[in-house]
Amino acid sequence: MRRLADLYDALDSTTSTNAKVDALVAYFHETPAEDAAWGLFFLTGRRLKRLVPPKALRDWVRELTGTPEWLFDEAYAQVGDLAEMIALLLDQAETPPQPEELPLSRWLEERLLPLAGLSTAEQRERVTGWWHVLPRRELFLFNKMLTGELRVGVSDTLVVRALAQRAGLPPAAVSHRLMGTWAPSRAFFEQLLAPDVSDGDRSRPYPFYLASPLEQPVEQLGERGDWLVEWKWDGIRGQLIRRQGGVYLWSRGEELITERFPEIAEAAASLPDGTVLDGEVLAYADAQPLPFSLLQRRIGRQKLTAKVLAEAPAAFMVYDLLEQDGQDVRSVPLRERRARLEALLRDRPLFPVSPSVDASSWEGLAQVRHESRARNVEGFMIKRLESTYQHGRKRGDWWKWKIDPFTVDAILLYAHPGHGRRASLYTDYTFAVWNGEELLPIAKAYSGLTDEEIGRLDRWIRAHTREKFGPVRSVEPLQVFELHFEGIAASPRHKSGIALRFPRIARWRVDKAPQDADSLDRLKELLHVPA
Known part of the structure; x- marks a missing residue:
């Protein structure tokens, strides 16, 4: 817990990218693998489910410190954060904190996580007991974990850079290993840093390549013929994976959504094994996209009835081919990936290939772009035909030219x-x-x-x-x-x-x-x- 608190302070006290990376590298180097795995869990934006209701924490700390409710509410309105409020109040309590050196993994696995199965009285006894043995910085993080609100101000890109430096691996390999679902453990962290870059998880997606907003005049991109222009579809960005007999549909938010779209999963079972497609889940019927609001009917339902499936039919609009016959093809130029994709998906109505926009000049494209709202799209995606499929938001090869909001x-x-x-x-x-x-x-x-x-x-x-x-x-x-x-x-x-x-x-x-x-x-x- 102390190491994580030191890292939290180091990241929060600087705006220097290099300083943040150095702090992360030091943390991953000095911290035992089982603790570093949990640190990585929080650094990559993952959170625990809420273990104790915030109201209970408020009541317990008021009772311990003798703080009237009106005074607590007044102070809380100024502080604005419950975890910090508790840490500040307990720092003024009569019983001074006694530091307890316990590994982060044990705090989480032996103490915090078991709270979910206890009665309120048992939770109170344990939590208030731990409050008295944690210094303020660790106490703040502990309460953030309790409420499922611990967020660390660092981007995934910097975390990947630090892990890649620590392991001596390409950032793309580290980023790929972090995709999908994983459990924080010693075995996972050691596998993450292992020199063998092969990936054994058959469901694991690739890191997504993200386009940058087009802020300069489109004519500055150069020759129109060097670029593929597609509509920017309004749906759920995802990767469809067909490997070792299984089908997996991942959202860009790294959520497995296969069960939400059974018709897509069923159709994907006929794809060649060892295929990974990048695309967009759309509300789709009669070869046309439908408004995103229809897709939301699918997202918000606990149970997908026949009526819901009929009202909001879906398809997977395909942009790119990332894996073919089990081989990673991201380094192949887009021009060739596109040709392979069109050959692979011919006569597959639930997997339409995102059509290219045929206007031969940038001026002509600007005119066609005015049709976006009528087509239920958000503008254009502009991709260099010689580009490889990279990871993250790399400027230069992929641009999004959105309609005005x-x-x-x-x-x-x-x-x-x-x-x-x-x-x-x-x-x-x-x-x-x-x-x-x-x-x-x-x-x-x-x-x-x-x-x-x-x-x-x-x-x-x-x-x-x-x-x-x-x-x-x-x-x-x-x-x-x-x-x-x-x-x-x-x-x-x-x-x-x-x-x-x-x-x-x-x-x-x-x-x-x-x-x-x-x-x-x-x-x-x-x-x-x-x-």
Whole structure:
């Protein structure tokens, strides 16, 4: 636990990429494999399920420290993070913490994880006992693990770089081994660093190659004939794997979704063994994509009935061939991978190959791009025909030229504290539009502002709070923000009757007064615009 706390502090105290990598390399070098595996578990964004209800933790720490509920709520509204709040309160308790050197793996496997099967009284006895033996830094991480909210501010790319340096392996090999489902253990960590780069897990996907946003004029890419242009489909990015008699469908979020799309899995059983396809799960019928909102009906259902399958049929729109006859073909140029793909998938209706857009000039493509919304797509993907299939977001060979987003001017209504190093700042916001004379919430957003703007807005929120609901503050409805979003759909689950897809903050409209914000009627008009 101490080593992980040291690493957490080292990562949180610097913005230097090299310093972060050095700290990670040192951690993986000095930490026993069984503990490093758990550290890696958290570093790659994986989290434990919540083991103890937050309300119970609040009650226990108030009882231990004699803190009145009103005072706890007032302080919590300032701190904004329950794990930090507990650590700060217990640091002031009469019983000083007594350091206990216990390996991280034992803390997790022998103490935390068994809590799930205990009664509330047993949980209280154990948790409060451990609170008294952990110094503040370890106590903070311990509580984050208890609530399933431990997140470490480091990208997967830096973690892979550090592991590759530690093991003396290519980053691509390490990234591939980390894909899919794995359990944190000594055996896993040792296999991860082993010099033999062969991969034994038949279900394991490859790291996804991600396109970069096209920010320069498209003509600067050079000759039109050097590029493959496809529609940017609106679905679930995934890899379809057919290996050793099995079929596996992975989302880009490394979730195994095979059972959610039985028709795709059934059709994939006839693919040649040793095939891996990169593509997009789409709502799809009559050789045409359907709105993403139909696909969401499949995602949110616990049970897939015949009615649901009929209402939201699916297909796997294929972009690329990553493995053929058991051989990794990612280093083969896209031009050849594409030819192989078209030959492989001929006459397979559930696996259409993403068609190329035939406009012969960049000017012609710009005109065709205006058809995107009517086609239920998001713009273009532009790929260099000589490119290999890389991993991560490597600029230069793959670009996404998206259509302009929808926009709405909305009023800040509620603010919630952030997480991690921003736990003491109000960084998560709820926005509203006018519905007659009242304001109706329509979206939550937390990205798009600079650090300077977040700090300035945080000070404004504290000075203009109307009401407090635990950590949430209701503020005076004075600040207008321009939000961007990718789509809009009718939603009976929301009071506004609509749901926005991927809302984010575009800019703080200090030039606009509250009465200049948009209305719900204006948003509902967009329901009739092809999305």
